Amino acid sequence: MMVCSGILERLVAGRWIAGPFIADAITRSKRINSLGIRPIINYLGEEFSSETDVNDAVATYIKLISEIRKSRIKADISLKASQLGLRISEGMFMGNYSRIVAEARRNNVFVWLDMESAADVDATISAYTAQLKSGDGVGICIQSYLKRSGSDIRSLSKSGAVIRLVKGAYSSTRRLAYQSRLETTANYARLMKYLFSHAKEFVIATHDPGMVSMAQRLNAAHRKHVGYAMLNGISNKRAIKLAREGNHVEIYVPFGTRWLSYSYRRLKEASNLSLVLRSVLGGG
Numbered sequence: 001m002m003v004c005s006g007i008l009e010r011l012v013a014g015r016w017i018a019g020p021f022i023a024d025a026i027t028r029s030k031r032i033n034s035l036g037i038r039p040i041i042n043y044l045g046e047e048f049s050s051e052t053d054v055n056d057a058v059a060t061y062i063k064l065i066s067e068i069r070k071s072r073i074k075a076d077i078s079l080k081a082s083q084l085g086l087r088i089s090e091g092m093f094m095g096n097y098s099r100i101v102a103e104a105r106r107n108n109v110f111v112w113l114d115m116e117s118a119a120d121v122d123a124t125i126s127a128y129t130a131q132l133k134s135g136d137g138v139g140i141c142i143q144s145y146l147k148r149s150g151s152d153i154r155s156l157s158k159s160g161a162v163i164r165l166v167k168g169a170y171s172s173t174r175r176l177a178y179q180s181r182l183e184t185t186a187n188y189a190r191l192m193k194y195l196f197s198h199a200k201e202f203v204i205a206t207h208d209p210g211m212v213s214m215a216q217r218l219n220a221a222h223r224k225h226v227g228y229a230m231l232n233g234i235s236n237k238r239a240i241k242l243a244r245e246g247n248h249v250e251i252y253v254p255f256g257t258r259w260l261s262y263s264y265r266r267l268k269e270a271s272n273l274s275l276v277l278r279s280v281l282g283g284g
């Protein structure tokens, strides 16, 4: 079993995750920068209920910001509410998020807030909105599988939010969320159209070729400050092609040792065996 998980870790770590250390994230980011792409670096870890784990995450992000500046790479970072203390108290999460944003602003690093389960959306948006009021350099992820996201995007866009639109890697009840990929994709298209008509700056984060093509058509008509983002190791060739065509492209690069939950979500999305093998072994 140990051998099996070691092999899986090496395969997954090599393909989706930069490696265990900040230095691995920086090395991978330099390579990504050389392709004209901006990495979004995420320190793996979520659902922390221990203050020690939360403090480690905060300290790691502060060190990461300093390493980004020292190595002169162009990179954003992305945080999770549940790794910054939301499971302990909303105040702890807000305080830690605010501390990291302040440090990132001092060093000119853009800070994304990932979106987790449906129960976390209110606290995540409320922390984000508070930071947005105090300055720029912050963005938030919104998921099209949630029925509330249309209304969230409308109010966030009015306050000048920078939105990263995804389909959503979580699931929820029929009352709160679309249950099929088809409905989630249809809502993704609706939300994307809204962003092109009403938002100033946003990121289309998907590997779905249909959604990327639709975004390119909409951009030809609206000429917005739009970016495209993909997860490391899934559609890298397509990301490189988009960057070569002159688009702003970002690749989400996780690092750290807590790779299991992240990898489980990616394996679930690569819903058939050939996709799993392609995604893990290469050919992205």
Ligand SMILES: Cc1cc2nc3c(=O)[nH]c(=O)nc-3n(C[C@H](O)[C@H](O)[C@H](O)COP(=O)(O)OP(=O)(O)OC[C@H]3O[C@@H](n4cnc5c(N)ncnc54)[C@H](O)[C@@H]3O)c2cc1C
Pocket (backbone or CB within 6 Å): 113, 114, 115, 116, 141, 143, 166, 167, 168, 169, 170, 181, 205, 206, 207, 208, 209, 229, 230, 231, 234, 251, 252, 265, 266, 267, 269, 270, 275, 276, 278, 279
């Ligand atoms: C930059 C970025 C940031 C993200 N941040 C968040 C977040 O904060 N919160 C959140 O809930 N979700 C986040 N996600 C994940 C997102 O919600 C989706 O779960 C994920 O992107 C898969 O959806 P898709 O849009 O690619 O469409 P899908 O319909 O799932 O996939 C479209 C096609 O992409 C390919 N593909 C997708 N996933 C895989 C895979 N794992 N292996 C191989 N091929 C694959 C397949 O060809 C598939 O047919 C993020 C995604 C990106 C790209």
